[in-house]
Amino acid sequence: MVIQALLAASLALTPIPATTVQAKIDCSRVKCLALTFDDGPGATTPALLKTLKRAGAKATFFLVGKRVEQRPEIAAQAVAEGHAIGNHTYSHASLPTLLEDEIVEEIRTTQEIIQQATGQQPTMFRPPYGHTSDRVLAVADQNELAQVLWTGTTLDWQLRDAKKIKAAVLRLAKRDGVILMHDTVPATVKAMPAIVKELKKRGYHLVTVPTLLGGKGPKPGVSYF
Ligand code: NI
Numbered sequence: 340m341v342i343q344a345l346l347a348a349s350l351a352l353t354p355i356p357a358t359t360v361q362a363k364i365d366c367s368r369v370k371c372l373a374l375t376f377d378d379g380p381g382a383t384t385p386a387l388l389k390t391l392k393r394a395g396a397k398a399t400f401f402l403v404g405k406r407v408e409q410r411p412e413i414a415a416q417a418v419a420e421g422h423a424i425g426n427h428t429y430s431h432a433s434l435p436t437l438l439e440d441e442i443v444e445e446i447r448t449t450q451e452i453i454q455q456a457t458g459q460q461p462t463m464f465r466p467p468y469g470h471t472s473d474r475v476l477a478v479a480d481q482n483e484l485a486q487v488l489w490t491g492t493t494l495d496w497q498l499r500d501a502k503k504i505k506a507a508v509l510r511l512a513k514r515d516g517v518i519l520m521h522d523t524v525p526a527t528v529k530a531m532p533a534i535v536k537e538l539k540k541r542g543y544h545l546v547t548v549p550t551l552l553g554g555k556g557p558k559p560g561v562s563y564f
Pocket residue numbers: 377378427431467468
């Protein structure tokens with residue numbers, strides 16, 4: 340009994356690596372696509388998680404620190420359901436305009452908040468607005484973070500229409516692609532059941548970014564996509 344209790348305690352304390360690769364899916368053999376959602380967690384994130392769960396799809400969420408503070412349980416739920424998470428700064432600042440100390444603060448605070456909420460320390464980071472620089476990438480490297488950009492952006496926040504967002508995703512979808520959307524845009528969440536259905540029909544496996552990288556990444560200080 341004592342051994343079991345100790346074992347349970349040590350398991351509870353063991354941090355789960357945020358890069359957990361989905362078992363069974365080998366993107367060098369099958370057609371994969373990574374759906375990524377920025378700026379959450381938000382009020383519409385639980386509905387999105389429900390859609391993804393129902394479809395057996397995995398995604399990657401780039402979380403904003405101050406929003407994780409407001410909804411830590413949704414960040415934890417995303418992790419528990421097998422999605423990957425990344426750091427999207429604390430205040431959604433355009434990082435290259437900040438002083439070095441401020442960039443460090445944006446990244447580190449968010450690492451801590453996400454760790455506290457989910458038990459995981461992100462290994463990926465996405466700069467808000469895609470604004471980055473050598474200085475930003477160096478800070479990411481110092482914090483053991485890979486920079487993850489995208490191959491296609493839907494501009495869903497601008498479209499704000501489920502049909503248009505669906506059309507944008509289908510146009511941008513390609514093998515090993517990384518699609519940028521926002522779980523904070525209600526029309527995106529509304530469009531998602533039809534999007535995942537169509538993507539699966541087209542033969543895509545919807546995977547996390549670490550699964551897409553197939554164990555070759557994410558590596559700290561490296562910029563992807
Ligand atoms: Ni963003």
